[in-house]
Amino acid sequence: MKSATPPGTEPGQTSRVRRAPLAWALIALSLSMLLPSLSISIANVGLPDMAVAFDAAFNEVQWVVIAYLLAITTLIVGAGRLGDLAGRRRLLLSGITVFTIATLLCALAPDLPFLIAARALQGAGAACMMALTMAFVGETVPKDRTGSVMGLLGTMSAIGTALGPSLGGVLITIFGWRAIFLIGVPLGLVTLALTMRALPCSSPARSSAGRRFDIAGTALLALTLGAYALAMTIGGTSFGPLAIGSLIASGTGLALFVLVESRVSAPLLTLSMFRDPVLAAGLTTSALVSTVMMTTLVVGPFHLARALGLDPAFVGLVMSAGPAVSALTGVPAGRATDRYGADTMVIAGLGGVIGGTVVLSVMPTAAGVIGYVLPLVATTAGYALFQAANNTAVMKDVPAHRRGLVSGMLNLSRNLGLITGASVMGTVFAVAAGTSDVTAAASAEVARGTHRTFAVAALLVTFGLAVALALRMRARLSNSARAR
Structure with a gap:
């Protein structure tokens, strides 16, 4: 009698679930999920000391x-x-190992170019x-628990973002800036040990066709995304x-990527993927909402100050309300x-x-801190x-052999939204204030x-x-038509 195949096992694969x-x-x-978020926010607070x-x-040092x-x-x-192709557990373990080693290298960096290179490896x-x-x-x-x-x-991502500035400030005050990286080494080792112990281990697809990796498409997409991210960050606002x-x-690069993907036998991304209305809606709204959420981080400090x-201490306290709320509401939102x-x-x-941003767009300064915090x-x-x-809607029906790809696309849409928001919404804010130097703007201008x-965010x-x-209406109509 054959043993039951554990959930999540790809067709043509074997799985040994621990x-x-x-x-x-x-x-x-x-x-x-926590460590990558923590490593972004904790590094920001150390830039002046570096x-x-x-x-x-x-x-x-912004690099x-x-x-x-x-x-x-x-x-x-x-x-x-x-x-998806080589085995998710294997690559996750490799990623955690690289992350942990690079974190140690950041802490030991003898000069700034070495530190920047180590941070790229950590990324x-x-x-x-x-x-x-x-x-x-x-x-x-x-x-039913997805x-x-x-x-x-x-919640863990929000905790990492919220914890970074306060934890980093304490570590820098007591031990110096290198401690903000050293703290990540034992956390990385614990994550590595737990991943080896607890996550299911699956073998990659056996057929050579199923294991093809689109090197040309991946390289072109990487260069395209890198150039876009550089364009959005190189000059600030x-x-x-x-x-x-x-x-x-x-x-x-994007035009070349589309051309290459239409010609290779095993493309990284196919345009037909975006015909799935749930995936298309999920990626589009994720990018837009992330762009808008960056507005609170760009505008908030200037408005409050x-x-x-x-004063700066109170500004930091008020700004922490956003990540704190996100951390507290994550699990109830999932339920x-x-x-x-x-x-x-x-x-x-x-x-x-939409409701929160609309209120923020009309709330008078006379309402004070409460008038800003409640809609925030x-x-x-x-x-x-x-x-x-959104993550549940997109991921719940994804075939097992594409989960890693779609998960990466979801994270990419969020990341691109944050990058775009930092640049574009910062520019919108400066233009709307009517001054080239927002740091010296009058209260009414800010x-x-x-x-x-x-x-604009609303x-x-x-x-x-x-x-x-x-x-989603299109998806329902399509499903109804198939049912007939």
């Missing part, structure tokens, strides 16, 4: 953050696809971790010749998704973001609900910039809601 409690698997996945330590200008972000953006889709490991963590959900939990686990992973050149290079007159359905909760989440809480809670529901920027999410409704 009989560890589900809790250990969830802890391993949670740490794999500038002093290496006698470097601030625009030079400590940019290199990490570029590596993730460039490699995340290819990492997801490679995990490569983080790309594997981010791309494959959500893909493992289908192999470790029942379908939303809860997606909510948990969203200004858009100079290098940024324009990078954007042109990105557009050229310049328009409301708060609501399991109970009421992903489509319903996607619409509810988008509605929450509504916006962030809506975002947490949207993330859990308030005007805040209101108009959040009005329009973007409204467009995302319209896209989601239209594509």
Whole structure:
């Protein structure tokens, strides 16, 4: 009598699921989601000390953050696809190992170029971790609990983002900037051990056709995404010749990528994938909502300091409300998704973001801190609900052999949204304020910039809601036609 095939096993594969409690698997996945987020936010707080330590200008040490972000953006889709072909557990273990070694190298960096190179290597490991963590959900939990686990992973990402500045500040004050990287080494080792113990191990596809990896397409997509990310980050909120050149290079790379993918026998991405209305809606709305959520991080510090007159310590405390709300609402959002359905909760989440940004676009400065924090809480809670529901909607019916690829695409859409938001929404804010130097703008100018920027944000999410409704309606009509 043949033994039952464990859930999540790809056709033509063998699977050896380690009989560890589900809790250990969830802890391993949670740490794999937390560490990449923590490594972004904790590095930001150390930039001033690194500038002093290496006698470097601030625009030079900013590459400590940019290199990490570029590596993730460039490699995340290819990492997801490679995990599908070579074995997700194997590649996740490799990614955690690379991440941990690179983290140690960051802590030991003798100069700034070495540190930037180590951060790029750390980003490569983080790309594997981010791309494959959500893909493992289908192999470790029942379908009726997918939303809860997606909510948990969203919570861990938010905790990592929220914990970075405060933890980094304490570590730098006591031990110096190298401690912000050293703290990640034992966490990486624990994550590696738990992943080896608790996550299912599956062999790659046996047929040579099923194991083909589109090297040309992956390289072109990596160069295209890298050029786009560089264009959005190289000049901050200004858009100079290098940024324009990078954007042109990105557009050229995209055209070449589409051409190559239409001709190879085993493409990395096929245009037919985007005919799936659920996937198309999920990727589009994820990018738009992430762009808008970056607005709160771009506009918030200026509005609180310049328009409301708060001191830096209080600004940091108020700014932490967003990540804190996201961390607290992630798991309940996932449970609501399991109970009421992903489509319903996607619409509810988008509605929450629209409502919060609309209020922020009209709230007078006389309302003070409360007038800013309450709609910010509504916006962030809506975002947490949207993330859990959207990830569940996209991932729940993905074939096992494409989970890594689709998970990578979801993470990529979010990352591109954040990068675009940092540049585009920052520019919108400066233009709306009517000054080239927002740091020296008057209170009324900053308030005007805040209101108009959040009005643009509300329009973007409204467009995302319209896209989601239209594509999901199309999916229902298509399913009805098939049923007949």
